[in-house]
Amino acid sequence: MISNRFAFLFAAAMAFAQTPVEVARVVSRPLERTVRLPGEFLPYESVDIRARVSGYVERVLVDRGSMVRKGDLLIVLTAPEMKAQIAEVQSREQSAISQRAEAEAKLAAAQAIYQRLQEAAKTAGAISGNELDQASKSADAARAAVQSAQGAIQAAHAAVQALLDLQAYLNVTAPFAGVITDRYVHPGALAGPNAGPLLKLDGTARLRLVVPVPETDAGGIVPRARVTFTVPAFPGRSFQGTVARNGHSMDPKTRTLAVELDVPNPGGTLSPGMFPEVSWPVRRKAALMVPASSVATTTERTFVIRLREGIAEWVNIRKGAAQGDQVEVYGPLKEGDEVVKRASDEIREGSRLTAKK
Secondary structure, eight states, X not given: OXXXXXXXXXXXXXXXXXXXXXXXXXXXXXXEEEEEEEOXXXXXXXXXXXXXXXXXXXXXXXXXXXXXXXXXXXXXXXXXXXXXXXXXXXXXXXXXXXXXXXXXXXXXXXXXXXXXXXXXXXXXXXSOHHHHHHHHHHHXXXXXXXXXXXXXXXXXXXXXXXXXXXXXTTEEEOSSSEEEEEEOOOTTOEEOTTSOOSEEEEEEEEEEEEEEEEGGGGGGOOTTOEEEEEOTTSTTOEEEEEEEEEEEEEOTTTOEEEEEEEEEXXXXXXXTTOOOEEEEEEEEEEEEEEEGGGOEEOSSOEXXXXXXXXXXXXXXXEXXXXXXXXXXXXXXXXXXXXXXXXXOTTSOTTOBXXXXX
């Protein structure tokens, strides 16, 4: 009986005993570091060049690797039926011009008759009022016929111009300066709006470097910042790009944010499809930091042990970036909290602790 009572008293004493531990405070400070992220080069502009009108490929003036300037002739198409269509609408235009000349002659005659009758009407009884009215209406009708003929000429001219514009599309030109990266056709091939592309043109004087930035580092993106990167093709050499565009949409699968850098490439040293390694700067105005030894990890959780009113409290956290002997933590902590400096799962939650003096 006495031994049982002694054991109970000993356990109670141990429960209220305070274990001395070394503690550290949670601090908040700016964090700047650099992480290595993969990237991918894309052409600044890229287009599959297609024919706007139907025709057969007569000549191909470029091939894969050809450097072209804006407006350069790339492919010549031929469409014999288009010449016949242009000749037909030009004939209609000439016919409309002839009809206008005829209508103008009739108008001149009608106006002359009306003017003579007006002069004759000054003599009382020379002509009847009905004759003068008929002459006036004839002049008005002739004038309307001239206006109608003029409208027909304008419509015919517009039809001619439309076909001439289509004929101009038989000459396929470069919409911007760049390099031909693919050729899909040869002379004799049928081309048209519903057919496949003729060529692929990439603008490479400037490139887009797309960097998938992790969600934890997305808050530190600085517009127009200069970022350094390297490419395996040029070991020992570094390049720079400028942060230009932020997609503002997180990829739900990778939890990354696509950020684009503009990279000048006037000499064509870099190529689309290369995979550079980017030295991505990470900046945070306020990061919660604790000693690396304050973070404990078990098979179930990662935590720090906070000392609150002498009681050990396990606080689940996520680790961030390391900086010296400190590590960034994410969790329900605040600046000034006291945590055990050397944490382990041997310090059970709810234990009574005291900070070492």
